[in-house]
Amino acid sequence: MQHIPSVDLRDFLSEDPKRKQKFVTEIKNAFENIGFVALKGHFLEESLQKALYEQIRAFFALPIATKKTYEIAGIAGQRGYVSFGKEHAKGKKEADLKEFWHFGQYLPTNSKYASEYPENVTVKELPNFNSVGQKTYQMLEKTGVYVLRALALGLELDEFYFDQYLTQGNSILRPIHYPPITSEPANAIRAAAHADINLITLLMGAQGKGLQVQNHNNQWIDAIAQPEELVINVGDMLSRLTNNKLKSTLHQVVNPAKELWATSRYSVPFFMHPVSDMPLDSLANCIDAKHPKEFENTTAGAYLQERLIELGLLKK
Numbered sequence: 001m002q003h004i005p006s007v008d009l010r011d012f013l014s015e016d017p018k019r020k021q022k023f024v025t026e027i028k029n030a031f032e033n034i035g036f037v038a039l040k041g042h043f044l045e046e047s048l049q050k051a052l053y054e055q056i057r058a059f060f061a062l063p064i065a066t067k068k069t070y071e072i073a074g075i076a077g078q079r080g081y082v083s084f085g086k087e088h089a090k091g092k093k094e095a096d097l098k099e100f101w102h103f104g105q106y107l108p109t110n111s112k113y114a115s116e117y118p119e120n121v122t123v124k125e126l127p128n129f130n131s132v133g134q135k136t137y138q139m140l141e142k143t144g145v146y147v148l149r150a151l152a153l154g155l156e157l158d159e160f161y162f163d164q165y166l167t168q169g170n171s172i173l174r175p176i177h178y179p180p181i182t183s184e185p186a187n188a189i190r191a192a193a194h195a196d197i198n199l200i201t202l203l204m205g206a207q208g209k210g211l212q213v214q215n216h217n218n219q220w221i222d223a224i225a226q227p228e229e230l231v232i233n234v235g236d237m238l239s240r241l242t243n244n245k246l247k248s249t250l251h252q253v254v255n256p257a258k259e260l261w262a263t264s265r266y267s268v269p270f271f272m273h274p275v276s277d278m279p280l281d282s283l284a285n286c287i288d289a290k291h292p293k294e295f296e297n298t299t300a301g302a303y304l305q306e307r308l309i310e311l312g313l314l315k316k
C-alpha cells in the first residue's frame with residue numbers, strides 16, 4: 001500500500017445500514033493492511049481547530065522560563081508542559097526535537113479515578129487555553145468512541161464493547177511544537193520511529209510533509225491528510241488485544257529540507273487510552289492454530305507504566 005486510505009465517519013453515523021457497514025469494512029481493512037486511515041466527517045469543527053492552533057502557538061511562544069513553571073515534577077509528564085529534549089523513542093538515546101503539552105481526562109466529581117489521574121494544569125497567561133483544550137479533548141474523545149464502535153463490529157464484538165473502558169478513560173491530548181532547526185542535528189529527528197502505546201491515536205495537523213508511516217513492505221510513505229481530515233492509527237494496546245490482527249504501525253516525523261529549517265511544525269495527537277483496569281488479554285476470537293497467542297496478559301495501567309519508563313518520562 002502506497003497511500004493512506006480515506007474514510008468518512010458520516011457513513012457510520014448514517015441511518016442506512018449499508019453505509020454503516022461500508023465504514024466498518026473500510027476501517028477494518030485499512031487497519032489490517034496499513035494501520036493508518038484518514039478520517040473526515042468527525043466532530044472536531046474547523047473553527048475549534050483554528051482556535052486550538054492559536055492557543056498552542058501562543059503557549060509555545062511564551063518565554064522558556066514561563067513554560068517551565070508548568071513542568072510538574074513527579075507525574076511522568078502526564079499533565080502540563082514537557083520541555084525540549086525530554087522524550088526519546090523506545091530504544092533510542094537521542095531525544096526527539098520537540099516540546100509538548102498534555103491535557104488529560106476531565107473527571108466528574110467523586111470519580112474513582114480522581115486519585116489516579118493528575119490534575120490538569122491551568123495556564124495563567126492565556127485565559128482561553130484551557131477551555132479550548134478541554135473542548136478539543138472532548139470532541140476527539142467522542143470521535144474516537146465512534147471509531148472504536150465501528151472497529152468492535154469489524155472484530156465481531158458487540159458494538160459497544162469498548163465503551164465500558166473508554167468512559168473516564170486515561171486519554172491524553174498532546175499539542176506538540178517542533179521548533180525551527182538551527183544546526184545539523186546529530187542523529188536526531190523531530191520524532192524518531194515509534195509505535196504509539198494506546199488503543200488508537202487521532203492526529204490533527206498532518207497536512208504538511210513530515211509524518212511518515214512504514215507499510216507492510218517496510219517502505220516509508222508520506223502521510224499527508226486533507227485539511228478536514230484527522231489521521232487515525234492503531235496503537236500497541238489494540239495490537240495486544242487483537243493478537244496482532246491489527247498491527248500498530250511504525251511512524252516518524254522527519255526533519256524538513258534545509259530551506260525549511262526555519263519553520264516550526266505544530267501537530268496535535270489525541271492518544272486514546274482506556275481506564276487502567278482494562279485487561280489487554282488477546283481476544284479469544286483472534287487466537288487460533290495459525291495465530292497462536294503472542295502476548296502475555298496485562299492491563300492497560302501496568303502496560304502504560306512500562307512504556308513510560310522506556311520513553312524516559314518515568315524513572316524506575
Ligand SMILES: O=C(O)CCC(=O)C(=O)O
Pocket residue numbers: 176191196203205206211251252253267268269
Ligand atoms: O507530529 C506528528 O505528526 C506525529 C507525532 C507522533 O507520532 C506522536 O507524538 O506519537
Ligand SMILES: [Fe+2]
Pocket residue numbers: 194195196251
Ligand atoms: Fe506517534
